[in-house]
Amino acid sequence: MTKNNKNNALLFGLSILLFVLGSCNNPNRTGIEFAPNMYNSRAYEAQTQWRSNSINPHGMNMREPVAGTVSRRKYNTDFMQDDSSMVHDLMMYDIPKDSIEMAGRLLTNPIPWSESVEEEGKVLYERNCQHCHGTGGAGDGKVAEYYKGVPNYSSDALKNIPGGHIYWVITNGKGRMWSHASQVLPEERWKIVHYVQRLQLGS
Amino acid sequence: MFKAISKQFLLLLFLTTSLSYSFAQDASADGDVATGEKLFKNNCAQCHATGDAVVVGPGLKGIEERRDYAWLKKWINNPAAVIASGDKYAVDLYEKYNKTQMTAFQSFGDPEIKSILAYVKSANEAAAAAPAGEVAGANDSGTQEAGGGKFFNIVMVSLLVIMVLVLFALIAVLGLLNKLSNKNADAGPEKSFVENLKNIFATAIGNKTIRNAIIWLFLLLGSKATFDGLYGIGVHQGYAPTQPIAFSHKLHAGEMEINCAYCHTGVYKGKQAGIPSSNICMNCHNTIKRESPEIQKIYTAIENDQPVEWVRVHNLPDLAYFNHSQHTNVAGLDCENCHGQINKMEVVEQRHSLTMGWCIDCHRQTDVNSKGNAYYDALLEAHNNVSGDPMKVEDIGGLECARCHY
Numbered sequence: 080m081t082k083n084n085k086n087n088a089l090l091f092g093l094s095i096l097l098f099v100l101g102s103c104n105n106p107n108r109t110g111i112e113f114a115p116n117m118y119n120s121r122a123y124e125a126q127t128q129w130r131s132n133s134i135n136p137h138g139m140n141m142r143e144p145v146a147g148t149v150s151r152r153k154y155n156t157d158f159m160q161d162d163s164s165m166v167h168d169l170m171m172y173d174i175p176k177d178s179i180e181m182a183g184r185l186l187t188n189p190i191p192w193s194e195s196v197e198e199e200g201k202v203l204y205e206r207n208c209q210h211c212h213g214t215g216g217a218g219d220g221k222v223a224e225y226y227k228g229v230p231n232y233s234s235d236a237l238k239n240i241p242g243g244h245i246y247w248v249i250t251n252g253k254g255r256m257w258s259h260a261s262q263v264l265p266e267e268r269w270k271i272v273h274y275v276q277r278l279q280l281g282s
Numbered sequence: 283m284f285k286a287i288s289k290q291f292l293l294l295l296f297l298t299t300s301l302s303y304s305f306a307q308d309a310s311a312d313g314d315v316a317t318g319e320k321l322f323k324n325n326c327a328q329c330h331a332t333g334d335a336v337v338v339g340p341g342l343k344g345i346e347e348r349r350d351y352a353w354l355k356k357w358i359n360n361p362a363a364v365i366a367s368g369d370k371y372a373v374d375l376y377e378k379y380n381k382t383q384m385t386a387f388q389s390f391g392d393p394e395i396k397s398i399l400a401y402v403k404s405a406n407e408a409a410a411a412a413p414a415g416e417v418a419g420a421n422d423s424g425t426q427e428a429g430g431g432k433f434f435n436i437v438m439v440s441l442l443v444i445m446v447l448v449l450f451a452l453i454a455v456l457g458l459l460n461k462l463s464n465k466n467a468d469a470g471p472e473k474s475f476v477e478n479l480k481n482i483f484a485t486a487i488g489n490k491t492i493r494n495a496i497i498w499l500f501l502l503l504g505s506k507a508t509f510d511g512l513y514g515i516g517v518h519q520g521y522a523p524t525q526p527i528a529f530s531h532k533l534h535a536g537e538m539e540i541n542c543a544y545c546h547t548g549v550y551k552g553k554q555a556g557i558p559s560s561n562i563c564m565n566c567h568n569t570i571k572r573e574s575p576e577i578q579k580i581y582t583a584i585e586n587d588q589p590v591e592w593v594r595v596h597n598l599p600d601l602a603y604f605n606h607s608q609h610t611n612v613a614g615l616d617c618e619n620c621h622g623q624i625n626k627m628e629v630v631e632q633r634h635s636l637t638m639g640w641c642i643d644c645h646r647q648t649d650v651n652s653k654g655n656a657y658y659d660a661l662l663e664a665h666n667n668v669s670g671d672p673m674k675v676e677d678i679g680g681l682e683c684a685r686c687h688y
Binding site: 106107108109110111112113117118119120121124125126127128137139141205206207209210218220221222223225226227228229230231233234235236237254255257259261262 | 321324325328329337338382383385386387388389390394511514515516517518520521522523524537538539540541543544547550554556557559561562564565566568569570588589594597599600601629631
């Protein structure tokens with residue numbers, strides 16, 4: 080009888096302990112891990128940092144590129160046309176940062192217009208522009224209420240702006256808008272230009 | 283003699299002032315308010331308010347008193363030329379407003395400009411006519427809001443008080459009942475409430491059935507918790523770490539309707555969705571809420587060339603390969619499918635388990651998005667030859683071990 084009681088008490092205590100352990104829920108902890116060497120990469124991985132890196136600055140896996148590195152991406156300006164001929168376009172990189180007029184005059188869209196390209200441009204516009212410039216390009220996006228000064232594409236001053244100008248603005252920014260070159264690839268910018276030109280026509 | 287001259291002078295003064303007044307009136311008096319309103323909202327409202335408020339450029343209240351019509355026309359048609367000409371007022375204006383140059387409206391002639399001026403004037407007159415009521419209304423709503431919070435507190439406290447009172451009443455009734463039953467059984471010495479409670483517990487524990495029932499209840503609950511805990515090993519569901527900057531997805535992705543891909547630029551292109559670099563934050567926060575202590579943390583990070591150490595929330599184990607672009611770009615899945623309603627989360631939390639069973643469930647149920655994708659043409663043909671059902675991810679090897687584990 081005493082042995083049974085002892086066992087009972089032991090079981091009772093154990094169950095309470097497990098219950099408490101199981102119910103502790105700290106949002107700052109990932110919970111119990113088993114065999115973490117299967118979970119955490121031994122190799123350095125981007126966007127994953129489970130131990131400090133002793134080689135790189137700030138203990139990060141990511142490194143800044145060596146000074147003077149040229150991003151190859153920015154030279155990716157060959158576009159296939161509908162008749163499968165290639166357009167080799169490097170001209171845009173000769174336009175200086177302060178020459179918006181020149182960009183408008185000299186840059187032409189290397190991607191020929193088609194319905195599907197405009198549709199792609201619309202998707203890219205929705206991802207990158209819409210929160211400020213608004214669904215219809217009227218400068219009435221949700222963020223514009225706070226950022227202020229977002230123009231209407233179909234306003235009298237902007238409705239005749241050429242595509243090269245629009246491309247230059249995405250690349251370098253203009254007025255209050257900052258450069259979006261780090262987020263939007265050159266090819267994507269030209270697709271957005273096609274859609275913005277649709278919006279310039281107004282509703 | 284002197285009187286006559288002064289009289290003439292007065293007359294002249296009167297004439298000139300009235301003339302100049304009427305001249306100043308001319309510009310806006312000519313214009314059509316309705317046309318002006320349309321033009322203003324389309325072209326000017328993004329940077330100018332009709333009142334005193336500075337939006338990007340100065341507020342336009344009293345603009346006709348500040349500058350004459352000829353200057354305004356020159357400025358609107360080509361502000362760059364006016365600044366370049368060295369006009370002092372124009373240069374000061376340019377310097378005052380952070381060297382942001384106004385857009386040139388070359389197509390605007392006299393009728394357009396006059397209509398806009400007429401609209402600005404009428405908007406100010408309308409605002410002057412009804413200021414008192416509006417201000418009072420605003421105050422009212424303010425006090426009501428504060429009152430609402432207080433009212434809620436009062437309700438909570440009174441509820442608490444009522445509950446405590448009920449507790450006391452119940453204890454009193456229990457004591458009374460005990461007394462009555464004791465009196466009925468044997469008129470022994472009165473026992474205190476605590477002693478009674480002790481007695482009740484003692485009898486309950488002494489009873490074998492009750493004791494066993496309690497032990498079994500805890501055993502069952504305990505074993506359930508144990509199994510749940512074991513299944514939860516390595517599963518980060520519910521993980522919502524505190525981030526170094528109190529960034530709210532609810533505000534940015536929800537209320538501001540900023541697309542996920544604006545900041546997570548890699549999500550349609552690569553394996554990783556990516557964490558935005560500070561320059562993307564600065565696209566908006568170079569202007570918005572700069573003084574907020576949380577935003578200042580980004581400024582400090584940029585100035586010190588220090589990375590912001592965000593805590594990763596969704597993290598698949600190294601033994602499983604996962605690629606964002608395959609799921610977002612090729613399959614066309616929404617972010618919410620796996621991440622839950624991020625646009626309603628103040629602090630991002632891992633909502634789904636992200637276990638292998640969870641992956642496989644989806645691969646079994648989801649049709650392959652083969653529309654407009656020539657890669658799937660041959661697979662689709664082969665599948666349709668042997669089956670009438672739509673092609674699931676499972677059918678093209680979505681359950682193969684080596685698809686994710688290699």
